[in-house]
Amino acid sequence: MSxxxxxxxxxxEEIIHTLRAYRMKNELGQYKIPVEKQRPxxxxxxxxxxxxxxxxxxxxxxxIALVSYTITHHTRQSAVGLPVIREKKFGDMTCSAxxxxxxxxxxxxxxxxxQTGISEGILFLDEINCVSETLAPTMxxxxxxxTFGVHRIPAGFMIVAAGNPPEYxxxxxxxDIATLDRLKRIDTTWDYSAWKEYAYAEGVxxxxxxxxxxxxxxxxxxxxxxxxxxxxxxxGWEDLSRFLLVRETMGVPVTAATIHQYIQHPExxxxxxxxxxxxxxxxxxYDIPAILDGEEQEEAAKRLGNSPFxxxxxxxxxFLGRLGEEFSxxxxxxxxxxxxxxxxxxxxxxxxxxxxxxxxxxxxxxxxLDQRRETxxxxxxxxxxxxxxxxxxxxxxxxxxxxxxxxxxxxxxSFIKAQFETAVSGYDKQAEEARGHLTNAFLFxxxxxxxxxxxxxxxxxxxxxxxxxxxxxxxxCDKFFEYNKELLLEExxxxxxxxxxxxxxxxxxxxx
Numbered sequence: 001m002s003x004x005x006x007x008x009x010x011x012x013e014e015i016i017h018t019l020r021a022y023r024m025k026n027e028l029g030q031y032k033i034p035v036e037k038q039r040p041x042x043x044x045x046x047x048x049x050x051x052x053x054x055x056x057x058x059x060x061x062x063x064i065a066l067v068s069y070t071i072t073h074h075t076r077q078s079a080v081g082l083p084v085i086r087e088k089k090f091g092d093m094t095c096s097a098x099x100x101x102x103x104x105x106x107x108x109x110x111x112x113x114x115q116t117g118i119s120e121g122i123l124f125l126d127e128i129n130c131v132s133e134t135l136a137p138t139m140x141x142x143x144x145x146x147t148f149g150v151h152r153i154p155a156g157f158m159i160v161a162a163g164n165p166p167e168y169x170x171x172x173x174x175x176d177i178a179t180l181d182r183l184k185r186i187d188t189t190w191d192y193s194a195w196k197e198y199a200y201a202e203g204v205x206x207x208x209x210x211x212x213x214x215x216x217x218x219x220x221x222x223x224x225x226x227x228x229x230x231x232x233x234x235x236g237w238e239d240l241s242r243f244l245l246v247r248e249t250m251g252v253p254v255t256a257a258t259i260h261q262y263i264q265h266p267e268x269x270x271x272x273x274x275x276x277x278x279x280x281x282x283x284x285x286y287d288i289p290a291i292l293d294g295e296e297q298e299e300a301a302k303r304l305g306n307s308p309f310x311x312x313x314x315x316x317x318x319f320l321g322r323l324g325e326e327f328s329x330x331x332x333x334x335x336x337x338x339x340x341x342x343x344x345x346x347x348x349x350x351x352x353x354x355x356x357x358x359x360x361x362x363x364x365x366x367x368x369l370d371q372r373r374e375t376x377x378x379x380x381x382x383x384x385x386x387x388x389x390x391x392x393x394x395x396x397x398x399x400x401x402x403x404x405x406x407x408x409x410x411x412x413x414s415f416i417k418a419q420f421e422t423a424v425s426g427y428d429k430q431a432e433e434a435r436g437h438l439t440n441a442f443l444f445x446x447x448x449x450x451x452x453x454x455x456x457x458x459x460x461x462x463x464x465x466x467x468x469x470x471x472x473x474x475x476x477c478d479k480f481f482e483y484n485k486e487l488l489l490e491e492x493x494x495x496x497x498x499x500x501x502x503x504x505x506x507x508x509x510x511x512x
Contacts, residue, residue: 006188070127083100282318330471
């Protein structure tokens with residue numbers, strides 16, 4: 001990694017800071033950095049490291065619109081527009097002149113504004129340096145002047161263009177100095193540590209994470225081969241993870257040939273296939289659910305205590321994977337209850353003054369929340385996990401309304417509040433169970449691995465997982481903080497609190 005290269009995580013932070021700087025306005029409502037001086041970002045880096053993914057994350061986190069195009073799919077006509085003959089008068093002379101319709105890309109930006117009411121966002125153009133010969137001059141003009149043909153993009157949209165260096169893509173072209181001098185260039189490279197935090201948040205299969213912990217050099221590779229290229233990318237590992245998780249629920253074996261469909265590096269595909277088979281044997285060998293439930297596992301503890309490092313790391317992966325799933329569910333449930341809580345707070349304020357029934361107001365809140373979900377989805381900033389939270393909240397608001405209409409209680413809001421408190425009680429039970437499981441994991445591992453370096457690894461990995469960090473900060477775990485302090489990781493505790501500053505605590509739900 002060179003002096004000026006960034007990890008994809010650092011690039012994301014840099015883009016967010018740039019976006020906020022470009023959106024900043026003075027007391028007259030003008031952009032502090034004039035639109036014509038807002039340099040487009042050129043994000044250059046190897047394929048499959050997450051350049052597209054961070055655009056979606058930024059849009060979701062900043063509440064802005066996102067319009068994405070893979071520019072190699074476009075022709076000059078779709079980018080510039082089609083010629084139209086217009087009659088024009090210049091002084092005493094009348095003649096026919098060629099004009100161009102609005103570019104499909106520019107039109108998409110205005111349509112996005114119309115659909116969402118969000119006037120600021122990101123126009124993301126992927127594979128920017130692989131455009132056709134006919135489109136290349138148009139793209140260079142666009143990067144320099146922010147216009148396609150004669151049509152300028154809306155003032156509130158920042159341009160982010162992404163491309164692969166020529167060593168990764170034979171069709172890539174170099175930009176001239178005149179163009180580069182008008183761009184804000186960010187060079188990125190692959191980095192396992194940065195990707196790992198993202199992988200934990202996305203619930204990547206624990207076998208993949210524990211394998212890469214042992215063989216980090218196999219995370220990203222691109223090599224020339226007789227039959228083309230042998231390669232493995234971050235995108236490949238993530239897509240393989242999704243497939244493995246679904247395949248396991250189907251009970252269908254996973255072969256090396258199946259893995260090679262995603263990990264297109266024969267040697268690494270075979271190596272991971274062997275490891276995955278071993279990982280599945282460890283899953284049978286160590287009954288993780290029983291251990292987390294606190295069942296006595298003396299033989300398993302002795303077995304793990306005498307195991308080699310690779311086996312211990314794999315078993316830790318099993319614990320971290322299982323606990324991570326629980327923490328993710330608790331975190332998601334917390335966010336779902338937050339959405340419901342906000343809706344019921346508005347309903348309470350309206351019920352006392354508007355003269356409408358609680359059932360009518362519940363329908364209004366359902367419609368408002370559904371519209372908010374749809375707006376975020378159209379804007380391009382709705383993550384898969386966030387949509388699940390919206391849908392769960394909508395389902396519960398509908399069930400509250402159905403129960404209200406069925407029971408027809410005299411005290412309508414008290415009835416709704418009781419329904420919600422039942423949901424909160426279920427959440428508290430879910431969180432308490434997860435905390436118990438984390439404590440039992442520590443008790444088992446300290447018995448099995450007392451004095452071994454793997455305990456340091458377990459605590460460190462918990463702090464890297466954003467769902468685990470949130471859970472411990474929100475719900476606590478004495479064993480975690482005990483080991484955190486003993487292992488000289490005290491500074492990590494302050495980071496845990498920072499990660500939950502924007503999350504609403506479920507303990508406020510009781511004060512509707």
